[in-house]
Amino acid sequence: RMDQGEKKLSSVDRTPLHTEYVKSKLNLEGKDEVRKLKLFMKYIGVYGADARISGFSGYICELLIINMGDFHRTIEAFAAMRGKLVIGDPENTESFDSPAIVIDPTDKTRNAAAAISVENLSRMKLCSRLYLNGKMPEYVQSNGQRKDAKDRGTNLRVFRIKKPDIMDDILYPQVMRFKNAIWEIMERNDLRPVSWEVCVKDHIDVIIESENKAVPALKIHQGPPVDEPSSLDFYNKWINMKISRGPYILGDRIYVDLIRQQKSIGDVVREGLKKVNIGKNIDDQKEAMEIFDPYDTGKDSCALDLFLSKFIFRAHPPEKTSRNTRSS
Amino acid sequence: RMDQGEKKLSSVDRTPLHTEYVKSKLNLEGKDEVRKLKLFMKYIGVYGADARISGFSGYICELLIINMGDFHRTIEAFAAMRGKLVIGDPENTESFDSPAIVIDPTDKTRNAAAAISVENLSRMKLCSRLYLNGKMPEYVQSNGQRKDAKDRGTNLRVFRIKKPDIMDDILYPQVMRFKNAIWEIMERNDLRPVSWEVCVKDHIDVIIESENKAVPALKIHQGPPVDEPSSLDFYNKWINMKISRGPYILGDRIYVDLIRQQKSIGDVVREGLKKVNIGKNIDDQKEAMEIFDPYDTGKDSCALDLFLSKFIFRAHPPEKTSRNTRSS
Structure with a gap:
């Protein structure tokens, strides 16, 4: 996307350019439409461009309203959208292959929507259609459908390591690598992982659900x-x-x-992780990794809360999810 | 392969033509080479073109020797073979897509090798290479490796129905359909079938091994x-x-x-088979189908014997496999 020789602008460098551009394009009414869009996105859990959310930034909301005109037309555009979100001249957009491509009007070589994950784009499309059909449910922590995961006849394990004191944008890619490494080790050993969540608060917690609790013989x-x-x-x-x-x-x-020997999830993952570097800031934590079944031990994990509230309208952001806010 | 209008010759009609052709092409030495080839094929379990074996017929052995010259060169040809066995002019062979295509010299529209399964062709190739490398093991009923299937940590079920009094060539396709129907029902219900055998003696027995003994929740x-x-x-x-x-x-x-409800293998298969016609001569037997675990019940099944002797040099033919001949 950028040639080797160019100096990359930081987000701090870019902010004044963005502010100036948006001011020149949006009047008071337009700003109100942006506020509506942000509220909608927060409600469905896709607002925020940082590595933890992988969603829509405030600047993207502004660019969407500038391009579409108002909140309603933006929602209509997402409801009708197929495949990628693409805004910009083809000569600029063609060089990107992210799920969402919105060319930054202050820097035509930059995709301002690079952070948006395919999940969040999908969520935005579907929720826009639900909104237009009058089907938006009341926001509930877990849609009232929260169930004991033991009902599912599966195995849950939390993999917990210490959180280093670094920025989220540096940390999250390593957390995802940690999750992927565990997932792959479990898959390779036929433990049949079926679902996962990650959560970073006091610790880094990865929760993985699997069909088997030991390697099949x-x-x-x-x-x-x-x-x-x-x-x-x-x-x-x-x-x-x-x-x-x-x-x-x-x-x-x-x-x-x-x-084969029927080894447990814990033994298999500990052994497998020895051969993998999970990230320069967290790799030294894997020796001290804690592995537990959140139900058998009764231990809290925000990853479990995310796991149980995995709905289209997801409980977001993770920081606000806490066991104390629930009735149980 | 044949135009609608033509009358199909029965194997009885064709036999004199084949005998005449072979007599005109093979001398005493050649016949001796055919005998060697048949012995080799019987030893590795691929001799016999009927529906039960899906292997090489006597006539195919003769055509192979006529084409290759002698036993050794035939074995060399199989050892070097990649993909299909193809003998005949391209204009005739191109219209067939079986794993083995040998044009019948007495009827160029006929593939004399249509019965050969891909398994038996593969077995013939690999065993030919083993033979040339001096690696042919002594024939043992089960290669001395027979083990209790309980060691495998899996579930075995025998599905047994009554055998109608009809020819093997009519019966076997229906037996395979019966097996495939059970396999698909188990697969669809996540019982994870991993291996199967069929055996027809006093009854029709299908044995299926699966990872799960009940539908996962x-x-x-x-x-x-x-x-x-x-x-x-x-x-x-x-x-x-x-x-x-x-x-x-x-x-x-x-x-x-x-x-889901965690239903057993037996319940799932019985329920699923109600909706499937498994063959005109056996479909009325499925109501009375017996389902049992051969280990828990101690009941004999020749399908279990095949299951336990599944090796490259397979215990063949099934009729000769009997629990009484083993030491246990």
């Missing part, structure tokens, strides 16, 4: 197609090993069935 | 992309239902989490 290990010369190596490797079954052929491939 | 139900108008219908449908969680957004789609 049986591993159907797929070898190469028999047409590959390596299928003979696969056969020679396994024929004399102590395995459950095989080598055998299914379709055009060779397989063996292996019996 | 949690069902993550994927809705349409939010860009589809139907996503609003999905939202409206689920928002007032008693569900575990949602509707919520992940990526560009809408989801809900549902809690």
Whole structure:
């Protein structure tokens, strides 16, 4: 997006340019429309461009109203939108591939909407359609549908590490890498992760829900197609090993069935994380990582609160979510 | 393969033509090479073109020797083969898409190798390579690796129905449809089937191994992309239902989490089969279907024997497999 030689402007450098541009384009009525749009976005939980929210910034709200005219037409545009949000001349927008592309009028090489995640764009589209259909539900912490996750017949684990004292925008990408690393380790070991949330408050908490609470004993290990010369190596490797079954052929491939040790989620993740760097500011915390089942232990986690309030109108922002505000 | 108007020759009609052709092409030595090839194929379990084996017929063995010259060169051809077995002029072979295509020299419109399954072709290729490398193991009923399937941490069920008194070639396609129907019902209900065998002796037995012994409570139900108008219908449908969680957004789609009743394998399969016709000669047997765990009940099934002897050099043919011949 920027050539190596150029100096990148910081958001502080850009703010006066943005303010000046918006002032030149919006009158008092226009500013009121921006306020309505921000309120709507806060209500549905997509307002905020920082790494924690990955949503719509105040400046994007201003640019949307400048482009669309008013709140209602902006909502209509999102309700009718298919695929990406794209605002700007094609010669500028074509060089970006984010879910949302809004060319910054004060710097045509910049995508002012780069922070917006595909989830938040989707949420904005669907909620705009609901709004136009008069279907916006009352905002409730968890839509009144909060249930004990034990009902789900799954396994919940919170992975907790210490939070370093750094800016959110530096921290969040590392938190997501931490979450992805755990997810991949669980997936690779057939623990079948199905859902996750992350929350940063006093600690960094990642919650992951999985179908299995231990590595399944049986591993159907797929070898190469028999047409590959390596299928003979696969056969020679396994024929004399102590395995459950095989080598055998299914379709055009060779397989063996292996019996593994049934290790717990905690053991598998601790072992797997040893081989992964989860981020320069948090990697030294993984040794001291705490792993617990929030129900069995009764321990609080804001990640659990997010997990239980995962609705289109999500409980946002995480900081305001607290166990104390709930009746239970 | 044949025009509507032509009369199809039965295998009985064709036999004299084949005998005559083979006699004109093979001398005594050639016949000896055919015998070697048949012995090899019987040893690895791929000899026999009927529906139960889906392997190489005697006539195919003769055509292979006629084309390749002798046993050794035939084995070399299979060891070097990639993809399909194809013998015949392209103008004739191109109209077939089976794993093995050998044009019948007495009828150029016929693929004499149509019965060969991709598994048996794969087995023949790999075993030919093993043979050339001096790696052919001694034939043992189950390669000496027979293990109690309970070690595998999975669930085994035998689905048994009465065998009608009809020819194998009519029966086997229906048996496979019966197996496929059960497999699909189990898959659709997240019972996670992982492996199967079928065996026809006194009864029709289908054995299926699965990871789960009951339908998991949690069902993550994927809705349409939010860009589809139907996503609003999905939202409206689920928002007032008693569900575990949602509707919520992940990526560009809408989801809900549902809690299902945890039904057993038996209940799920019986219920599912009611809606499926498994074949005109066996469909009336499904009401009386017996379902059992061969370990818990101690009941014999030749399908279990096949299941436990699933190796590249498979225990074949099924008729000769009997619990009485094993030491246990």
